[in-house]
Amino acid sequence: YLSSLFFYFYHYLTRQAQSYPLFPSLGEMEGHMFECVNQAAVHEELEDETRRLCDVRPFCPMLKLVTRSCGRAERLLDSKIGVLIGKGLHELDALQDQEVKDFRSKMFRISEEKMQRVQLMTWSEWLQACFSPQLEPGGGAPTTTDGVNNKQAEASLKVTMHFDQSQVTTVSLMEQALRKWLTTHGPEEEGRQAEQYVLRVSDKLEFLCGDHPLIQYKSAEHCSLSQSPYYGEPLVVVVVPPQVQVRAGLFHGTELLCKPAVSSESSGRSEHVWNRTLEFDITVSDLPRMARLCFAVYAVMDKVKKQKSTKNHYPIAWVNTMVFDYKGQLKTGDIILHSWSSFPDELEEMLNPIGTIQTNPYTENATALHIHLPDYNPHPILFPPFDKLLSISTTDMDVCDLLLQILEKGRGGKKFHIELKEIMERDPLSQLCENEKDLIWTLRYDCMENFPQSLPKLLLSVKWSKHEDMAQLQALLQIWPKLSPRDALELLDFNYPDQYVREYAVGCLRDMSDEELSQYLLQLVQVLRYEPYYDCALTRFLLNRAQCNRNIGHFLFWHLRSEMHMPAVSVQFSLILEAYCRGSIPHIEVLKKQVEALSKLKSVNELIKLGTIKNARSKTKEAMLTKEAMMTCLRQSGYTETLSDLHSPLNPSVLLSGINVEKCRYMDSKMKPLWIVYNNKLLGGDTLGIIFKNGDDLRQDMLTLQILRLMDLLWKEANLDLRIVPYGCLATGDRSGLIEVVSSADTIANIQLTSSNVAAAAAFNKDALLNWLKEKNSGDALEKAIEEFTLSCAGYCVATYVLGIGDRHSDNIMVRSTGQLFHIDFGHILGNFKSKFGIKRERVPFILTHDFIHVIQQGKTGNTEKFGSFRNYCEQAYLILRRNGNLFITLFALMLTAGLPELTSVKDIQYLKDSLALGKTDDEALKQFRQKFDEALRESWTTKVNWMAHNVVKDNRS
Incomplete structure (x- = not known):
């Protein structure tokens, strides 16, 4: 517990360096600092001179002297944020990903503006902004940071070829939709010259299995049994099969846009080369913006002799990638995709469209898939901005009205509407046949007028492989009535990946009160996994509301941080956490105290587990010695100070004042949960208990308790109070978290x-x-x-x-x-x-x-x-x-x-x-x-x- 010991080494090193000839080139010594690798395998910068070595807990006794890249205050803030979110910001700095850089730059600017506004606030204004009661149903959330729809317009200003406006028929519906859109987003830049957009390209989409290894297997010694980095399931040692194939599918959500492409069979021990082009039966001009390429690598094995000579396919790996990048540009060139080897159950076509588009960061143990996407034009091909997308539609609203009148007057008109009503009343799990989809699409204006909540079923009826239908849907969406927030939640499901649909859904969510938003925050965080790009409407919405209400910010922080160990979302969630912290700097110290307290509790739990293993032969002796060791540990000043006077992660409005050590214990179950009792000043001296679990995944408990809380709310809305006790439960990390103790x-x-x-x-x-x-x-x-x-x-x-x-x-x-x-x-x-x-x-x-x-x-x-x-x-x-x-x-x-x-x-x-x-x-x-x-x-x-x-x-x- 020696304080600031490494700074003694720092000054000692400075004195020793003065005797070397190049010492003056180091500049001011204040421009340098120590860095170490901590127990979480994260590079941690030792900026705060008041920290103890026992709090830092370096992985090995080695410090690295590094140069400060910015001012001390900024460097200190970066260090605090890195420790707080569990990922050093220098790791984000090192990523060679332009999308990451652009997102961080935008969020930095927005957060800086936010903090400047906060600094100008009076105390009452600040309290109202951070802890505001619900004064009006709309929640009053500012929308200054939600200008995301201009992204497509900004990304599509490259000049390549003329776009013939004379070929487009402008109709009343298009004008109405465009006028509404421009009112919200503003006119696009004037003087824009002709563009080459993807909707003008008629080539078939294809990719090349080149003359370089398409698949590279890692040796079996690297494929030992371990936890899957994505799904958390065991990775099985793969024996390289004699024949391997690749299947590729083009998806929009879970909808297969065309027939999958399949490679020929290839044999080899560790490398497989096809050197052939796989073509999809869809033109580039018909690609939806959120189309994704999904790959599956599988072994082809002969069946047993008694059976027919057909072959069995055994999946080995899968990986997904978007067809367009975050700027809306069609991807081209060589791409290396490191795949995932844990398969969900019952994959159709062995493809996993619902899986992440992030490649496996553990490249040493991942099968590498090499593909080449061809250039269709000397210039980049871009997905069109919204106004161009609308102008592609050639169907007039009057034509649809005429068709509707024919159906009404015809013998089957009433029958069609009865059938439509029956379809719209089905639950979300009900499948639609092709005839039903055609009926819904034909009667889409009737759906808008009489069944606006049926929008999800209309979206499932759109032929996303036809750009004319896409354009008509976007126009209709602009005049579609706003849904209730509860109905709009369904539009954030993976089945509805379209950017403008999700922006429409987020627009509906803005009507949520802070209390209602908190009710569904767990799902909204998980839905971020479905977002292919970091900068999206949902991310900005959550950040905006979190920075306007500290209670929402608190739970957004913990829902994100608890899954930082998952490589598929680690970068995405760390970017959002960094953006939140930069825009909520006063909240950092509060959250930091909670993170440190949980770290202490984890240490106590590990001490107890170690003690129970050593004394497993004598249960009585085990209980006495381990309980005594636990009490001794909790009474130490370092633990007492860290675990006292902090806001409860379970409920940030509760202040945990001091531990009642005599009443603390550990529970007699496999993971030895800690039963921690606090004296609470705000409860008139009553005690308050929390259970800390380390080794159990609490996320399923969180979901169940959230649904119980919702049931209680629905019953009370119907004037039925069934006295439900939805106690607090919060996952805070990898298989760790807190549970509220229900008193008496x-x-x-x-x-x-x-x-x-x-x-x-x-x-x-x-x-x-x-x-x-x-x-x-x-x-x-x-x-x-x-x-x-x-x-x-x-x-x-x-x-x-x-x-x-x-x-x-x-x-x-x-x-x-x-x-x-x-x-x-x-x-x-x-x-x-x-x-x-x-x-x-x-x-x-x-x-x-x-x-x-x-x-x-x-x-x-x-x-x-x-x-x-x-x-x-x-x-x-x-x-x-x-x-x-x-x-x-x-x-x-x-x-x-x-x-x-x-x-x-x-x-x-x-x-x-x-x-x-x-x-x-x-x-x-x-x-x-x-x-x-x-x-x-x-x-x-x-x-x-x-x-x-x-x-x-x-x-x-x-």
Whole structure:
């Protein structure tokens, strides 16, 4: 704990250097500083002289003297931001990527302007800006930084050839849309000469498998079993097959624009060369702006002799790239793509369009794919700006109106509209056949007038491989009514990659209040994975709102930082984090304190894990020695200072004043979570508990609790308060995070075990729970507690059924002394119930045991009135969730690429559609739910048997 020891070395080194002849060329010694590699494998600049070596924690005892590239204040800020976000800014400086440089330059300018405005604010203005209450429904978020639509116009000013305006028919719809667009974005630069745009190029899109190695395999010694850098799954050692092929597909979202191109078979040990051109059956002029090339490398293996002579294909690697760069320029020339080797389930055509467009940064262990994209013209080819895109349409709105009138007057007119209404009422998972897509596109103006919320289905009906249809859609989008923020969320799904569609969606999100935005922030951060370019409408929107409200900024910071270890998003998220920090400099110290505190907690957890391993033979000795070591560690001044007086990452409005060391402990589970107790000055001296987990992925718990919070909100909007307890949960890093401790609560298992001397019999004591509530409450308070229990039990019965929450043993259900029942630990969702030896351990749709009913009926067997009220609460709650079924499907769909273990494909979300009985009438759905309710009652004995087994195991462990 010697302070500033490395600065002693610095001055010592300076004195020694003075004896060398070139010492004067070093300039002022204040222009230099030390740098080291810390425990997170990040280059850390030792700028702050007050820091201790124990806080820096260098990976090895070696310091490097480097030259300061800017002023001390700026250098200090860069150093703080680098440590805060977990990625040194010099790593971003070193990236040879013009898109990164342009984005950082824009954000630096915007952040500088933002901070200049902040410095001119009075205290009251600053408080209003950072911690503003919701004074109006719109949220009042400034839009000064959202000028993203000019990007295409700025990127398309290169002169190449004349564009013949005489070939374009200007129609009323085009004029209306263009006028609206120009009102928002301003006229384009005058004096622009003729351009060469991609929509004028009729060549087929193609790429060349050149005479250099298309695929380079790394030797097997580099392909050892390890964690996949993208999906977190084990990488398998690949034995180089005798024959290898490459499949390439051109996608817009998940839509395949044309037939995939397949290479010939190639044989070799480590390198494969094709030297041939693969051509797509689509002209360059028909390419949508967000088209992406998806590649899959696979082995071709002969089947077993008994089968036919056809061959099996085994995927080896995949990689994606955009056809246009971030400036809208068609990519050309040689490209090296380092692929990913972990495949999601059930890939169509073995291609992975929903996967990242970032190449694998771990190039040493990645298969390298070399391709060549040809030049179609001596000059760069650009995707046209918005006004040019509109002018390409040759379909007049009057023509569509005429067609609509014909349909109305014809015999089938009414039939068509009935069919259209039925299609529009389907859930987002329903597939559209080609005839239905044609009908929607034909009646698109009717959709706009009568079913504006049907925009996603219209977008799925557009032929994105025809630039005329693209242009007509863009024109229509400009006059489309604004959707509610909840409906607009669906437009941010991967199926809708078009830039202007996503800008329209973000425009709708601006109507969200800060509270509503916080509700969906988890999904909005994950949706950033779908954005192919760093500078996009969603990124600017999130930064703008985060910098205008510190609560949003707090959670945006942690949602981004918790996934910085994922290489597919590391650069993108670090750029956004840097931009946020530069525009919110006063917030840096607050966040830095939290980061340092979490680092200390991780050290304590690792100490405990080490202690339990060393003393594994004696559990009693282990507990005593490890608990003592934990207390000693927490009492040290370095830990006490860092862990005190910080804003809680779970809730930034809560100030954690000081640790109550005597009440702190660690929990007896595999990862040894820490149970940290704080004295809280703002709660009248009451204590506040948080659980720190290191080694468990909390993101699935975060998602489930977010959905529970949303359910609670929807029920309250319908005047039904079911007393849900959506406690705080926050992932803060790679398999680490915090969980809020709910005060005055105990598990069902503990309540049952306390009331019985025999663990095996405890689960069957139906009086235990009611007696426990009687001990905690007397008189009128008991009746109130039973009512709280009844309402909350109804809420969690419905919620756990709809979400398919599994592993519901008696330690995963808790009850507060006030009567509120709530569930914890959501490691299994969407119907992934646990089984043993192939036998399902959980056979009920949801947990409704006889001891629960005993409490609901106030201990009176014949109290059917109370039980009838409970059943009615359940049915009301279920029907309310059904009415919002599309919203739940959308929120889960937006999380598909998050890498959650039980949410990897659309088939996982199908569970929600089935549990909510979407596609059925309310009467049919209610009938289905009543059957599930009766099943839960009838089979509740299986839950008791399961709980008995759990209690016995728990009792033996103790």
